[in-house]
Amino acid sequence: MPYDLGATVRLTAECQDPGGTLTSADTATLTVTLPGGATATPVAAETGPGTYQADYVSSVPGRHTVRWIFTGPADAYTDSFDVRPLAPPTILSLADAKRHLKLPLVRSDRDDEIGGWTESITRGIEGLCGPVVVRTVEERHDVRQAGAIVLRHVPALEIISVIPLRPAGPCYAVDDLDLDPDTGVVRRLGGGTLTGLLLCIYTAGRPIISANITAAARIIIQHLWRTTQGPGRPQLGTGDFDVSEPIPGFGYAIPNRALQLLEPDRLPPGMA
Structure with missing residues (x-):
């Protein structure tokens, strides 16, 4: 099950000899690989013959990979866990x-x-x-002399910015754009076309x-x-x-x- 961001994740593993018997290892190394590729090495403690435990405080949302390596006897165990974003969008609160x-x-x-x-x-x-839940959306539109852009998520509430991604691409001021919330259609108020590889940042969802x-x-x-x-x-x-x-x-x-x-x-x- 996913953990809340900042929660302590208790990680456990067992070391077994080739016959499947729980055995205390000479060394126990735990590596947690974070979503971006960085790693952490929580200190593992033996809680009983062949059973190990470590506590890891989550700091990044996403999928984490857990890798235990034991020596004397040689054994290994791989697992994973997920960490939720700081405020995952939900229609219903937990309460x-x-x-x-x-x-x-x-x-x-x-x-x-x-x-x-x-x-x-x-x-x-x-x-x-x-x-339904209001959130900020970022999406790319590759436009070639079009009269409008159609945003992919509706209801679309407000355009935050339209950023050209190609060098010397045209800039469009938000105040010069018209947004139809129900259809997501964006047009220039003064007429004319939109063009270029554009990053559209906007809010979508239902305020109520x-x-x-x-x-x-x-x-x-x-x-x-x-x-x-x-x-x-x-x-x-x-x-x-x-x-x-x-x-x-x-x-x-x-x-x-x-x-x-x-x-x-x-x-x-x-x-x-």
């Missing part, structure tokens, strides 16, 4: 999700699991409706998340939570938490009632 699931609000060992669900639900809803989207997110997390509490996959049918058919890209993760609530905000085919 909101726990209230809806009728779980205690005190910190527990299920928080990472529930946090992972809230991130997954947000991705699923945004895959159908476009950005409508009640139907929040309600759909609550239904989905309850639906997914139910699947972890007993055997079997979500049932097909017509009930509130049933799925009549899988959604392309999301399988059986989004039940009927949530889809009905999301319908007013779903993007047209081809835009999702």
